[in-house]
Amino acid sequence: MTLLAIDTSANLCAACVWEGDGALASVTQDIGTGHAELLMSMIQDVLRQAGKTYSDLSRIGVVIGPGSFTGVRVGVSTARGLALALNIPAVGVTTLEALAAEALALHPGRSVLAVIDARREQLYSALYDQAGVPLAEPAVLDAGATLARTGEGDFLLTGSGAATIAARMPGHSIVAERATASIETYARLAAAKPDGSEKPKPLYLRGADAKPQASFILPARD
């Protein structure tokens, strides 16, 4: 399998060409915003560095969040467009599972709480066991509810929200404090997903934040 992985879910814009069990090439830039402008030339660069063309690809891996809604849509629409044009599958990987996978690679045998700052005093989080299997699925909660959900167990912390949790529950060590994992991790996880997965969809965890309009409507007689 030759896989192209892309991440536009947070501050980084990253692309990686993965073949067999290793990366042929990868590019990462910390850009904050502007993924829509940069992504295609970055993909072009990483393919050239890997000595591949689009027609060599057999799978697309894309980061589906949770993260920036707009950033995730840049990645997912690009991945689905490439998949349609090349007639190959696209698979989604979450930021939380990738952050947890990186922590588990450094500290085998532990469980890990991946936790990302979701703003508005909330956190995206999911708890994984030593095999990377979710014990608590991704959710968006405030810090108190995040802790209530995971309980007192012995787990590592990772992600941009790790310090928020550590401040409330001392004794848990922090592995990393990033909002997204490295692109090679995403590529490896995407390559390991089973065939026939459904098309990647953004994982927002939050609603669209729209309220039915209470604007001025005159009463009706009939």
Place this chain on the structure above:
Amino acid sequence: MMEPIAVTIRVLGIETSCDETAASVVLRDENGQGTILSNVVLSQVTEHAAFGGVVPEIAARAHVEALDDIVAAALDEAGLTLGDIDAVAATAGPGLVGGLIVGLMTAKALAAAADKPLLPVNHLEGHALTARLTDGVAFPYLLLLVSGGHTQLVLVKGVGQYERWGTTIDDALGEAFDKTAKLIGLPFPGGPNVEIAARDGDETRFVFPRPLKGEKRLDFSFSGLKTAVRQAATAIAPLSAKDRADISASFQRAIVDTLDDRVRRALTRFRETFPDAAEPALVVAGGVAANQAVRGGLTALCARHGFRFVAPPIKLCGDNAAMIAWAGAERMALGLSHEDPMHFAPRSRWPLDAQSAPVVGSGRRGAKA
């Protein structure tokens, strides 16, 4: 102006600037004639109905889930594969940026993977050039663009050559229809429902203002009309079905009269500017162009002044991707392209006529109108 190339080109178009997810394949033959090979439009009306208007985040979410299947359906309906296409065109602005990103990134991916040119298209240019696809109208012509986001009189001199003669100084015409509908309790989308209610109404019961009527400049204003409707309706609330019909009819009458006055002045200016034009034409475009009362008023006006009146078929009045594919084909035939389209950023604001002074709401993102 450059001579267009004399070859057949097929363009895939994508439109996601508001609440329609759309894709289309259009063929432009060696003589510049257009044929729509497919035109697929998925409306999000039901997703937004509860909110009484388009919610940007809901729209963006719906586009990203639907667009790849809509593109596949448009290719399928045209009986073509991506390999048979000569270019991919996508609306890159103006519009809701969340949706624009989905359409433009999908187009970038399709173009890159299939090794085809990418054509970022201005949504307003799509509306402006539709009459050339449907009726082969020759340059120059006068365009009245009336939609939920825009109300403009534009001189169309050529592909990419536009001169804005007038624009709204407050609400867009489609917005005025939608707000009136909401006020009197007609369901979303308001424009078509005002038209339906007006059919049984008495258009003389209320006398609403004809904003800017008689003024020499060619601009529009609808916020005063909206206020007058609210005052009149509030005075007689609770509203009966007859009240709603009469308000709708009287409102629509005011709109038709206002357009008659504003557009008549534009027709006169067009005559003065192009005294030798053999068959001067007024083209109407945008969602409000589907309104039969508006069409009727403009038809009569053009007949009085010796103008050809061109209105696209109803399904090409609202947002669609055929107009985007066609605008892309017209640009491609002339060799007009944006530099480095793969780096093109979606633009929430993108005036057709970059020279005209902003009339309202200009900021970091550019002129609103």
